[in-house]
Amino acid sequence: MIAEAKLPKEKASKKASSKKVVIKTTKSDASVSEYVNALEPQRARDDAQVLLDLFVDATGAPAKMWGASIVGFGEYIYYRANGDQGLMTATGFSMRKSGPVLYIMPGYPDYQSLLDQLGPYKLGKSCLYLKNLNDVDLEVIKKLIKLGLKDLEKNHEVSMS
Numbered sequence: 001m002i003a004e005a006k007l008p009k010e011k012a013s014k015k016a017s018s019k020k021v022v023i024k025t026t027k028s029d030a031s032v033s034e035y036v037n038a039l040e041p042q043r044a045r046d047d048a049q050v051l052l053d054l055f056v057d058a059t060g061a062p063a064k065m066w067g068a069s070i071v072g073f074g075e076y077i078y079y080r081a082n083g084d085q086g087l088m089t090a091t092g093f094s095m096r097k098s099g100p101v102l103y104i105m106p107g108y109p110d111y112q113s114l115l116d117q118l119g120p121y122k123l124g125k126s127c128l129y130l131k132n133l134n135d136v137d138l139e140v141i142k143k144l145i146k147l148g149l150k151d152l153e154k155n156h157e158v159s160m161s
Helices: 009-015 032-038 042-059 112-118 138-155
Strands: 063-066 070-079 085-096 099-104 127-129
Touching: 032 042, 032 063, 032 070, 042 063, 042 070, 042 085, 042 099, 042 138, 063 085, 085 138, 099 138, 112 138
Parallel strands: none
Antiparallel strands: 063 070, 070 085, 085 099, 099 127
């Protein structure tokens, strides 16, 4: 079980009245290896296996499926502005038709110097979109994962078990 998230003082009063939100993307007992092995084409399977090994190495956490297509590592409780709370993976990846998507949950606010070293990418709020792994620096990805977790832990209780 994961401990409650650390809340800034101004949000502490909302904690008592918060309710748990049911979201579509939840942790499941589905097999990560079955997900990876079912990916098509072969390049997607190969990239997923590289990312799986990279995330395990960077996080020290076991991989878990979140929803049907997110391979997640660790988890954290987040609070919405209205006080509702939810549970989400701390970091992870998914394989899309357009290429791998990495989830660094605090987003990428101060990561530009690392991103400049990465190779081609597109950014969403917490998503890093890649076309493939051939053109990116895997060591930079590992640094982004570790930095993202460190930043997430500043405002949230994170469990990596």
